[in-house]
Amino acid sequence: MKEHRERNFRILEFKENKFDIIGDIHGCYDELLELVMALGYEKRGHAYFHPQGRRLISVGDVADKGPKNLLALDFWIDQVAYAGAFWVHGNHCNKLYRYFLGNKVRLSHGLESTIQELDKLTKEERIAFRNRFMHCYESQCFYLLLDKRRLAVVHGGLREESMGRFSNKIRAVCLYGETTGIFEESGKPERLDWAAEYRGKPFVVYGHTVAEEPKIIHNTVDIDQGCVYGGYLTALRYPEREFVQVRGKVYVEYMGGGKLPK
Ligand SMILES: [Mn+2]
Secondary structure (H helix, E strand, O other), X not given: OEEEEOOOEEXXXXXXXXXXXXOOOOOOHHHHHHHHHHOOOEEEOOEEEOXXXXXXXXXXXXXXXXXXXXXHXXXXXXXXXXXXXXXXXXXXXXXXXXXXXXXXXXXXXXXXXXXXXXXXXXXXXXXXXXXXXXXXXXXXXXXXXXXXXXXXXXXXXXXXXXXXXXXXXHHHHHHHOEEEEEEOOOOOEEEEOHHHHOOOOXXXXXXXXXXXXXXXXXXXXXXXXXXOEOXXXXXXXXXXXXXXXXXXXXXXXXXXXXXXXX
């Protein structure tokens, strides 16, 4: 494996560039396992492996809102530690990280459901979990460039001119996508459709905003189909560009943003 390591992004080359990239999980652990099985992974020891040597990548937002947040986080911590998986930072992952750092964060938008689970642990278990999560988070980054820059994986969004670079602005786009600076009535920032303007060469796979279906638009694809709201958990097979989906239950009511799958 060749590697160009920056603190905030990574450019990686593997002998085999076969990936299964998974959309926003938000604590839907049962659906995650169902999807990983459907993709052909098998559990060996601490983690899941594919007979053809494929690798799992998470676009981030593994926890918050759903019913089994710690199990979902543990899954990825182990995949990263034992099975060469990657997990780019989502805004929810980043918020949990800042919470564990002791920063003041609001226990809202789903973080409260993860904290409730943490509160049920013993003090020792909680410390052990925190250490495992922090170690894993710090080993990961905001975006990945793979397969000779033919593939980019990010949580919120990434413009072509930002690839191979980093700044506070790029960091914000990686975590939240692009926003207009205007706030909607709900208090949410109005989102800018950066993908509609994208004309870049790398295929950008991202999540964060619920889209009705995983549609490839200008060489980008949003694989967040709102599993935690009763939509789908989506995996994109790369380089095949095939989608595998499992249906989610309605764990929380959808408050809008994008369009939820039927
Ligand atoms: Mn997000």
